[in-house]
Amino acid sequence: MNSTARNIGLALGLTLAVGAASVAYSQPSRARAIDSRVAAMKTIQASMGAINAELKKPMPETAAVQKAAKTLAQTANDVENMFPAGSGAAVKPTRAKDEIWSNKAGFTAALSSFQVQTSKLNQAALSGDLEAVRAQVPRTAATCGGCHTPFRGPAPAAPAARPS
Numbered sequence: 001m002n003s004t005a006r007n008i009g010l011a012l013g014l015t016l017a018v019g020a021a022s023v024a025y026s027q028p029s030r031a032r033a034i035d036s037r038v039a040a041m042k043t044i045q046a047s048m049g050a051i052n053a054e055l056k057k058p059m060p061e062t063a064a065v066q067k068a069a070k071t072l073a074q075t076a077n078d079v080e081n082m083f084p085a086g087s088g089a090a091v092k093p094t095r096a097k098d099e100i101w102s103n104k105a106g107f108t109a110a111l112s113s114f115q116v117q118t119s120k121l122n123q124a125a126l127s128g129d130l131e132a133v134r135a136q137v138p139r140t141a142a143t144c145g146g147c148h149t150p151f152r153g154p155a156p157a158a159p160a161a162r163p164s
């Protein structure tokens with residue numbers, strides 16, 4: 001074997017090894033995507049909760065509303081990358097339904113209206129007009145259900161005794 005052929009052989013071997021490694025790592029990375037989006041959803045819920053709680057106060061603090069609205073809008077954008085193909089129930093328990101991937105256009109539409117409404121909420125907060133924020137909250141909250149109803153499965157039941 002001349003050295004060129006050996007180098008090609010080496011390069012090919014390396015490529016195959018890297019290819020095998022990426023296959024081996026894809027399962028854990030899909031599992032991480034599930035963990036990331038569950039954490040992101042918790043942040044999203046906490047941010048909505050913080051905005052609602054602030055608005056209920058007799059003297060709501062604009063800065064507190066702005067902080068939560070910014071987190072909400074940013075997380076709504078970030079979550080877009082947390083639904084890689086194959087990160088469904090085959091990987092680990094998840095409430096993400098297969099329709100997310102089988103009806104990609106529907107999911108993308110639900111996600112983008114969520115992003116639009118959270119962005120409007122953030123803009124309203126930035127303007128300092130808390131009445132505008134108040135009006136935008138239910139429009140934003142509607143987009144949660146707009147995605148959950150078609151694309152999120154039921155919460156897992158409380159852990160039952162394992163059948164023996």
Ligand code: HEC
Nearest residue numbers: 038041044045048094095096110111114143144147151152
């Ligand atoms: C584009 C779709 C989409 C939008 C919009 C969306 N969610 Fe979710 N949400 C999901 C999916 C899918 C899951 C299940 C994730 C999983 O288990 O892998 C989920 C899970 C959750 C969970 C459960 C997290 C856990 O502990 O398991 C909460 C809470 C939640 N979402 C709150 C919200 C709130 C509040 C909003 C709106 C402000 C919202 N979501 C908007 C798709 C969405």
